[in-house]
Amino acid sequence: MLLTVKKTTRKFDNGNIAFKDISFTAKNGEIVGLLGTSGCGKSTLLRTISGLDKGYTGNILIYEKEAKENNGNIGFMFQEPRLMPWLTVVENVVFGIEGDREAKTKEALILLEQVGLKGFENNYPKELSGGMAQRVAIARALITSPEILLLDEPFSALDAFTKMQLQDLLLTIWGRNKATMLLVTHDIDEALYLCDRLLVFRGQPGELCEEIIVQKERPRSRGDEQLAKQKEVILSLLNVEHSK
Known part of the structure; x- marks a missing residue:
């Protein structure tokens, strides 16, 4: 198990x-x-x-x-997206992630496309709907490929x-x-x-x-x-x- x-x-x-x-x-x-x-x-x-x-x-x-x-x-998604308002969408996804920043950014862009947010990478949280913000949270939870x-x-x-x-x-x-x-x-x-x-x-x-x-x-x-x-x-x- x-x-x-x-x-x-x-x-x-x-x-x-x-x-x-x-x-x-x-x-x-x-x-x-x-x-x-x-x-x-x-x-x-x-x-x-x-x-x-x-x-x-x-x-x-x-x-x-x-x-x-x-x-x-382990990845964690909360009831609220908990995005940092001063960071862009892609910056929120990679925030706090260790390792090659450029590689992680590329991975984040792929995830954002998968969750339907291609074209919104450089938007800020205040520019997103509630559903879009939660899509960012999904991408952020998946960026470390959690088991x-x-x-x-x-x-x-x-x-x-x-x-x-x-x-x-x-x-x-x-x-x-x-x-x-x-x-x-x-x-x-x-x-x-x-x-x-x-x-x-x-x-x-x-x-x-x-x-x-x-x-x-x-x-x-x-x-x-x-x-x-x-x-x-x-x-x-x-x-x-x-x-x-």
Whole structure:
């Protein structure tokens, strides 16, 4: 397994517990959705896996080595693009990247073309729409060719049409490099459309209450009847009444 999480708990200094006793694995090239109501520790779990938050108990292993050692190549996409306003689009993509700057810039230009931003390389963030800014964030997350890509509700602030466009773009990019992806989302439809497997979290502190295999091969239709049935199951697990 590429990623293994074993009996992992995150307890803060004030006594609050974000999640407890979480265990799961993720295979090479798998897209795993972390789904649940607000406050059950999903985003904190992503930060813990990324190495941004080291105050946990249990084990998080990447290729059998502790994530605390900062081994492996991990990319992270946040809810907001977090672009630096004083840098151009291409400068944002390569910012902080070590190595040959010219080579990385060429790579960034290729990525920007792949995410549909050819011609906007020298624009500044204030000149971009929300969807365009998030495309820059996708390119930035991919510039290091990560083996694991962590996505924390990356499309939640976008309108429905832009969200669907970027979901399809993400699948296209995934098809090229087959990175393992962990996607935090509140959107059940998004999770069923993008993911191979869903981990359903519930409670405060968050606990893993169910693992669901998405029963549909790609490419998927957003209105698929089989996915709609799985959505009903997930709503029931989360104790959410579905209005028809």
